[in-house]
Amino acid sequence: MLKEFEIEPLLKDKTPHQTKAVVAMSGGVDSSVAAALLHNLGYQVIGVTLQLYGTDGNANARKGACCAGQDIYDAKRVAESVGFPHYILNYEEIFKKEVIEDFASTYMRGETPIPCVRCNQTVKFRDLLQVIKNLGADVLVTGHYVRRLEKNGEVKLCRSIDKSKDQSYFLFATTQEQLKLLRFPLGGFYKSDIRKLAKYFSLQISEKPDSQDICFVSESYSKTIAKLAPQSVQKGKIVDVNGKVLGEHSGIVNFTVGQRKGLGIAHNEPLYVIKINTENNEVIVGPINVLMQKKILIKELNWLEQPKEGMEVTVKLRSSHAGSLATIHSTDEKNKACVILNDDYFGISPGQACVAYKDEQVIGGGWICS
Numbered sequence: 001m002l003k004e005f006e007i008e009p010l011l012k013d014k015t016p017h018q019t020k021a022v023v024a025m026s027g028g029v030d031s032s033v034a035a036a037l038l039h040n041l042g043y044q045v046i047g048v049t050l051q052l053y054g055t056d057g058n059a060n061a062r063k064g065a066c067c068a069g070q071d072i073y074d075a076k077r078v079a080e081s082v083g084f085p086h087y088i089l090n091y092e093e094i095f096k097k098e099v100i101e102d103f104a105s106t107y108m109r110g111e112t113p114i115p116c117v118r119c120n121q122t123v124k125f126r127d128l129l130q131v132i133k134n135l136g137a138d139v140l141v142t143g144h145y146v147r148r149l150e151k152n153g154e155v156k157l158c159r160s161i162d163k164s165k166d167q168s169y170f171l172f173a174t175t176q177e178q179l180k181l182l183r184f185p186l187g188g189f190y191k192s193d194i195r196k197l198a199k200y201f202s203l204q205i206s207e208k209p210d211s212q213d214i215c216f217v218s219e220s221y222s223k224t225i226a227k228l229a230p231q232s233v234q235k236g237k238i239v240d241v242n243g244k245v246l247g248e249h250s251g252i253v254n255f256t257v258g259q260r261k262g263l264g265i266a267h268n269e270p271l272y273v274i275k276i277n278t279e280n281n282e283v284i285v286g287p288i289n290v291l292m293q294k295k296i297l298i299k300e301l302n303w304l305e306q307p308k309e310g311m312e313v314t315v316k317l318r319s320s321h322a323g324s325l326a327t328i329h330s331t332d333e334k335n336k337a338c339v340i341l342n343d344d345y346f347g348i349s350p351g352q353a354c355v356a357y358k359d360e361q362v363i364g365g366g367w368i369c370s
Helices: 031-038 068-080 092-109 115-134 177-180 191-200 222-230
Strands: 018-022 044-051 086-090 139-141 148-149 154-159 236-240 245-249 274-278 282-286 292-305 313-317 326-330 336-346 353-358 360-366
Touching: 018 031, 018 115, 031 068, 031 139, 044 068, 044 115, 068 086, 068 154, 092 115, 092 222, 115 139, 115 177, 154 177, 177 274, 313 360
Parallel strands: 018 044, 018 139, 044 086, 236 282
Antiparallel strands: 148 154, 154 360, 236 245, 274 282, 292 336, 292 360, 313 326, 313 353, 326 336, 353 360
């Protein structure tokens, strides 16, 4: 059966038996299959699982999350049954600072955060890549559904074959230096293939559901943020785009840009959240046309391939976005760029990522300012 699931060699100048691969194991099906597949192909596999939260009792893992107590146990079980070493690393303090606190502070700036990108950018890649160096390993392997293509010394990050599972949007902040050491063996397969492999390897987690949403959010987003930032539940005003007071809100934590339902005010036309003014603790609402825009300013740029002025690309403005045609332009501000969409787009949210693609290849992107 394994002949149906051929992958590119992890290293071109070493055989599998000569290659030491650290596999980041979340306890889910994907990373477990990646580890088992490489082990069966003869690679020197070392499993590593990060303890990110929960041991202090302040975070209750939600069902369907990853990196929780049960997931660590599952990863350990897989390693033992397949037959490779496995280590658990406590990264709670780093995760709290880099991801959880950033999640709360982003909301308190009136933005909509994507903690999964921050986690990949810092904890999983930046810090784990240092771990593989300490272990004397050659590569870091993950179960992400993306493809890494290398040609003439250049490394490209591309969408997964399985578009329904593609995770390239969440990896836009990956650097060229990191890509040189990263490997994504599942990018050329469909999720159904991975389930088949899990059963073939007799992994106990073959039927385990996929992780959903944000791993450390055990309740609703608003309740989680309220615990992290109590000021987010202070009462304030709901105003229209002209500053007219329309009502009162019970905390900015309950609102996101583009929201229509649950505003708690009556009006003669549908109103949407246009902006969250955290300085004045105000929620600004307006008609749908105010939320339609073509021009986007992005910051903290990460280009895997430097775009030319006016380069035509397809951009994704949220993970579920199918993509919009656009052009990329430079600005006078350092580490910022302007993206001009061909057509108006509804509800562009500061704090989300704008990721640019050239066909299947990830060019790079940045965080939406406005």
